[in-house]
Amino acid sequence: MLFYKTILTLFIVFWFPANIFAGPLEEVRASGELLWGADAEGGAPFVFPDPEQPDRMIGFEVDLADALARKLGVTARMVQTDWRSLIPALQRGDFHMALNGIEWTEERSRSVDLSRPYYIYEQQLVVRKDEKRIRSFNDVGGRTVGTLDASVAQSLLEARRDVTLKIYEGQVEPYRDLELKRLDAVFMDWPIAAHYARPNPNLKFAGAPIGEGLYVIALLKGNEEFLQEINRSIENFYNDGTLKRIYEKWGLWNAKQVSLRDTDHTARKVFTAGADIGLGVYLPLLLKGAGMTVLISVLAMALAIVFGGAVTLTRLMGGPILKSMAVTYVEIMRGTPLLLQLYIIYYGLPNIGISLNAFAAAVLGLGLNYAAYESEIYRAGLESIARGQKDAALSLGMTRWMIYRRILIPQARRIVLPPVTNDFISLFKDSSLVSIIAIVELTKSYNMLAVSSMKFLELGLLTAALYLMMSLPLSIVSTRLEHHLQTT
Amino acid sequence: MINVSGLTKHFGDRTALDNIDLDVPRGEVKMVIGPSGCGKSTLLRCIGALEPFDNGTVQVDEICIQGNRSHTTGDQETLQRLRLNTGMVFQQFHLFPHLTVLENIIEAPVQVLKIEKSQAVQTARNLLKQVQLETMADRYPRNLSGGEQQRVAIARALAMNPKCVLFDEPTSALDPEMVGEVLSVMRELAEQGMTLLIATHEMDFAQEMAGEIFMLDHGRVIERGSPASLFHNPSQERTQKFLQRINRS
Numbered sequence: 062m063l064f065y066k067t068i069l070t071l072f073i074v075f076w077f078p079a080n081i082f083a084g085p086l087e088e089v090r091a092s093g094e095l096l097w098g099a100d101a102e103g104g105a106p107f108v109f110p111d112p113e114q115p116d117r118m119i120g121f122e123v124d125l126a127d128a129l130a131r132k133l134g135v136t137a138r139m140v141q142t143d144w145r146s147l148i149p150a151l152q153r154g155d156f157h158m159a160l161n162g163i164e165w166t167e168e169r170s171r172s173v174d175l176s177r178p179y180y181i182y183e184q185q186l187v188v189r190k191d192e193k194r195i196r197s198f199n200d201v202g203g204r205t206v207g208t209l210d211a212s213v214a215q216s217l218l219e220a221r222r223d224v225t226l227k228i229y230e231g232q233v234e235p236y237r238d239l240e241l242k243r244l245d246a247v248f249m250d251w252p253i254a255a256h257y258a259r260p261n262p263n264l265k266f267a268g269a270p271i272g273e274g275l276y277v278i279a280l281l282k283g284n285e286e287f288l289q290e291i292n293r294s295i296e297n298f299y300n301d302g303t304l305k306r307i308y309e310k311w312g313l314w315n316a317k318q319v320s321l322r323d324t325d326h327t328a329r330k331v332f333t334a335g336a337d338i339g340l341g342v343y344l345p346l347l348l349k350g351a352g353m354t355v356l357i358s359v360l361a362m363a364l365a366i367v368f369g370g371a372v373t374l375t376r377l378m379g380g381p382i383l384k385s386m387a388v389t390y391v392e393i394m395r396g397t398p399l400l401l402q403l404y405i406i407y408y409g410l411p412n413i414g415i416s417l418n419a420f421a422a423a424v425l426g427l428g429l430n431y432a433a434y435e436s437e438i439y440r441a442g443l444e445s446i447a448r449g450q451k452d453a454a455l456s457l458g459m460t461r462w463m464i465y466r467r468i469l470i471p472q473a474r475r476i477v478l479p480p481v482t483n484d485f486i487s488l489f490k491d492s493s494l495v496s497i498i499a500i501v502e503l504t505k506s507y508n509m510l511a512v513s514s515m516k517f518l519e520l521g522l523l524t525a526a527l528y529l530m531m532s533l534p535l536s537i538v539s540t541r542l543e544h545h546l547q548t549t
Numbered sequence: 550m551i552n553v554s555g556l557t558k559h560f561g562d563r564t565a566l567d568n569i570d571l572d573v574p575r576g577e578v579k580m581v582i583g584p585s586g587c588g589k590s591t592l593l594r595c596i597g598a599l600e601p602f603d604n605g606t607v608q609v610d611e612i613c614i615q616g617n618r619s620h621t622t623g624d625q626e627t628l629q630r631l632r633l634n635t636g637m638v639f640q641q642f643h644l645f646p647h648l649t650v651l652e653n654i655i656e657a658p659v660q661v662l663k664i665e666k667s668q669a670v671q672t673a674r675n676l677l678k679q680v681q682l683e684t685m686a687d688r689y690p691r692n693l694s695g696g697e698q699q700r701v702a703i704a705r706a707l708a709m710n711p712k713c714v715l716f717d718e719p720t721s722a723l724d725p726e727m728v729g730e731v732l733s734v735m736r737e738l739a740e741q742g743m744t745l746l747i748a749t750h751e752m753d754f755a756q757e758m759a760g761e762i763f764m765l766d767h768g769r770v771i772e773r774g775s776p777a778s779l780f781h782n783p784s785q786e787r788t789q790k791f792l793q794r795i796n797r798s
């Protein structure tokens with residue numbers, strides 16, 4: 062009995078206030094705050110830190126959220142959330158609405174309620190100033206094109222099947238890579254192009270915008286009253302010129318927006334869920350990502366082992382200058398985040414004329430970072446070998462280098478094997494970080510598929526299983542090898 | 550063959566070896582005795598060029614090294630040639646655990662002296678026969694008893710064809726029943742005319758084999774002489790006390 066009571070209490074505590082009796086509208090009014098989810102990392106002109114006052118968020122969506130809150134008689138407060146997680150976070154109850162360049166799609170309308178549109182956007186192709194071959198979207202066949210993760214532009218490009226896609230998290234990086242000639246073109250939402258590419262003298266628009274779509278506000282499913290309230294407000298904003306004023310302020314107003322008045326409940330068209338696609342459909346895509354994960358991890362680990370060994374020997378055998386260089390290297394690589402190092406290698410080095418492709422940057426970044434850890438493991442391993450071994454070898458007339466090569470390193474090998482395997486397994490997992498430089502490995506594949514299908518749990522478990530299938534054999538091989546080394 | 554003069558070594562402000570003079574002519578056996586911590590090991594390590602010293606000289610055959618605070622700044626080639634002249638056997642054996650008995654013995658001859666492997670193996674097998682371990686060639690050190698390991702270590706040192714061998718308390722880490730087998734190998738070496746310098750606590754062995762004994766205390770040679778004079782008529786009270794304590798235990 063007590064058990065059921067406990068369950069009931071927990072149920073009430075966690076569900077009752079947010080979801081059952083009080084709807085979001087009541088909650089907003091009661092708390093005096095309209096919480097809206099957005100990702101400031103996505104950038105201008107949507108939501109971004111004010112360059113002059115970086116603790117303040119500005120952008121056309123901030124203006125819109127403020128207007129909506131005023132209409133409800135409350136204040137708006139933004140909840141910073143990773144863009145890909147906006148919908149799951151909304152469903153979890155982190156905020157009342159997600160307002161951040163969310164495109165209306167049929168798939169999305171199945172999992173959340175979508176408001177009437179507040180902006181009509183199109184996709185704009187951008188190329189370098191000197192580009193002659195690519196004049197419009199029709200010309201991108203066979204080219205490398207960058208776009209934003211889980212966007213409509215991505216689907217349009219994928220539908221062509223003849224384009225090499227590079228998927229980005231942020232809006233600035235694709236244009237940067239375009240300038241650096243890592244890309245032939247960038248295809249993204251018009252407001253992004255208007256804000257970032259239009260003022261850039263090295264870039265130009267190619268052709269007219271295409272692929273009309275609607276930005277909508279996502280709300281938790283099933284709160285008709287709240288949805289109507291939001292829809293009414295947007296309609297009012299159109300009629301009283303509020304929207305036009307906001308968009309003109311941000312350089313986003315264009316003739317297209319006139320049809321906002323008539324684009325009423327397009328967004329509300331609710332499709333009955335179609336036949337569910339089995340997980341099997343996703344498997345090949347995930348396996349492709351897994352292949353990339355394996356390739357990057359293995360190459361990075363090979364680099365880490367070789368370079369880490371070199372660092373160790375430099376530290377143990379080099380003169381004082383070399384020694385302190387090796388120590389500095391290890392401290393810097395261990396003391397700064399891998400993510401930062403990847404950013405610097407991929408986006409920073411081009412500033413001094415070193416432009417690496419994403420794959421090379423990923424292998425180099427991971428490899429150089431892990432080399433620092435490897436070298437510390439090797440050093441510990443070598444130093445753990447009894448001093449007498451070195452004495453015996455010295456007394457036999459062996460040189461220092463010979464002693465390392467023939468006596469100390471072979472013995473250290475078995476000592477360092479378990480920690481090195483451990484490192485390899487964590488490198489496997491850390492390899493997911495390279496998705497920030499537009500590499501589609503396993504975690505990235507998962508993210509992309511999960512966002513578009515909303516199967517966060519099912520695909521998540523499948524992805525976890527794939528990771529385990531890769532790391533478990535590694536553990537087993539290592540155990541065997543360790544055993545083998547001990548008996549020989 | 551071995552000539553030490555004025556050897557002085559400090560560890561920080563502690564004097565580990567204080568102005569030591571010692572010599573071992575070719576083909577003779579001399580021993581160093583003294584309480585633990587008296588400097589026996591340090592002395593042997595200095596002679597074997599495993600440890601730098603501050604003052605004095607160490608000469609082995611034609612090779613001479615001077616006191617120098619650090620080995621790394623010294624003349625590496627001279628140090629190495631001195632080490633090649635000098636075989637060394639340690640209290641804790643220090644066999645290479647990742648190599649078999651045979652590999653332990655041929656490692657340095659092949660790597661350092663660049664001797665043909667087949668020839669090195671032949672020599673190694675003969676040496677193993679000499680220390681009565683010819684059946685153990687393919688075992689790993691961890692599968693050998695302490696006495697067997699020490700005999701392999703002796704064979705390993707001999708494989709380099711040294712001009713003399715330094716023994717640093719070779720039986721101190723052994724169970725009593727294994728001491729005899731190691732001593733008999735050493736006895737055989739002495740009888741073959743090898744120049745030996747042995748640090749030891751085995752007084753019976755010293756009495757039987759040593760041409761001259763050096764009594765070391767607090768880093769100084771406090772007494773030297775033949776076994777007969779040192780054991781039966783020690784001139785120093787310190788030597789007397791030390792011998793009494795050894796005999797009681």
